[in-house]
Amino acid sequence: MDHFLYKNGTLHAEDVALTDIAASVGTPFYVYSAATLTRHYHLFTEALSPLPHMVCFAIKSLSNVAVLKLLGDLGAGMDVVSGGEYRRARAAGVPGDRIVFSGVGKTREEMRLALTGGIRQFNVESEPELRALSEVATSLGLSAPITIRVNPDVDAKTHAKIATGKSENKFGIPIARAREVYAEAARLPGIEVIGVDVHIGSQLTELAPFEQAYLKVADLTRQLRADGHNIRRLDLGGGLGIPYTRSNEAPPLPMDYGALIKRTVGDLGCEIEIEPGRLISGNAGLLVASVIYVKNGEGRDFLILDAAMNDLVRPSMYDAHHDIVPVIEPAPAVEAAVYDVVGPVCETGDTFAKGRPVAPLGEGDLVAFRSAGAYGAVMASEYNTRPLVPEVLVGGDHFAVIRQRPTFDEILNRDTIPSWL
Known part of the structure; x- marks a missing residue:
């Protein structure tokens, strides 16, 4: 609507x-319609209740500072993929503890910006990035809260240019190697492991790919806890599609998406983060x-x-x-x-x-x-x-x-x- x-x-x-x-x-x-932005944000918060959760708006979909302030004032967190987007979120009045930093190519300068300005977590996408973040955090005398983005090799059944969860995509660490990468993260100074991150693509029009990915994340969470990691937050990404034509069959509703999350990972006792962009804006x-x-x-x-x-x-x-x-x-x-x-x-x-x-x-x-x-x-x-x-x-x-x-x-x-x- x-x-x-x-x-x-x-x-x-x-x-x-x-x-x-x-x-x-x-x-x-x-x-842009403020009423529509507000309504769509609330659809997600209602869908995830009563689970502990945060809805982090994907700034890359619509980055105007006025829109970010509107959503931030409603309680939204922000998902950023660059230092510029981080600055936009802060300019909109969003505190650092509601900003998640994603993206495959974070620079050391961007890491310093977020660490000194305040950050909820870094979604780490590679081992070189993990080591760089450790060096930057240690040099500042700070600790960087992280999740590691795992690539579950799930076909999102979306446009090839916006699919992110297949093994050939540039995003994340192969889920088969996740335990060894988490072990390295636990050994590195300046790194605090807090959770797991996954994102499989954008404009998804069915729930089955989400279910496949989230079940894999649930199994990994249990394995990581058995390895001694304190996994307390799951970042499940975004990607839920919208109807671009009035005649097409409607994509799943946020309420159905929320029910899927509760069914697949709701028993793990984790705080849930999602990062919708398109469906809100x-x-x-x-x-x-x-x-x-x-x-x-x-x-x-x-x-x-x-x-x-x-x-x-x-x-x-x-x-x-x-x-x-x-x-x-x-x-x-x-x-x-x-x-x-x-x-x-x-x-x-x-x-x-x-x-x-x-x-x-x-x-x-x-x-x-x-x-x-x-x-x-x-x-x-x-x-x-x-x-x-x-x-x-x-x-x-x-x-x-x-x-x-x-x-x-x-x-x-x-x-x-x-x-x-």
Whole structure:
């Protein structure tokens, strides 16, 4: 469920007409619903109760500091994968003891940043990283709380570019080697072993892969405890998918996911962490664009928008589907036209949809890309020297710009010409 509905013939974000936002900030722009973000966060906290737990929002899905503050004020933890994301979480007021640091390539500088600024845990992904963290923590006279990310070799049955739990993926330590790596961690100075971490991929639309992975984690936890490790926290990752089309069969609900967690690892007495991103933020955001031209081609018509692949790269990168709807509600009897929906960037890959039925549109009409809150603005670029898209947050009947569109002067002034040119 989201809070983007037609009211009086115009698509609204909560109680704000998208036409009003477009008139204020121009197009294209991203818009997020605070009510939807709040609701989706609470779905996970309710699903895991009464187990001791923390829901850590995956910042990589939507990293605007205003959104992080909204979720942090609700009690969310944060899952970060870089020093920059760590700084964003802290700037949003999230304390260090609610920040989990994931990622395969943590640098020593990032380790020092988190250790001195406060950290809930590091999710360690390799033996070289483990040894580096030991050196950094020891040099600071501190102890680094860790889980070790194990790779369970489970097929998540998702897009190959977002699968993370197969043996050929770069993530984690093979689960067969976990006990020897935990033994090394226990010997290293400056390291405190507290738990186990697993994450098998993103946009999962069935629960079976989670169950396979979590049963393996449960067995490993019992083995590690028998080896003398005080395993008291299980980080089960994220990855639960969302419906990107209104017609597709819906992915599992958070309540079903929570029941699976309770069934597979709930008897271990561990605190449970999960790191959802997409399911919290995905359907909480839209990308709104204007039609520049309607072009009649050879055997097809093109809807050319002012949004492009640099603003929303998912269709180009993943062949991802986003529902595209007119902001002004079409009359019930209007027959859809069929378009290739494209952007103005000089790449054939700048295509959002091919042969997509949409209500007939003309120059200046507004369209909205649904389910664009996750991996939308965060993956945007200034390719073709196109300014980054502004972000807007709606709460009830008011809205605020939470990231301004940069001016061309601001973009150009970041470049410098050497004195010898």
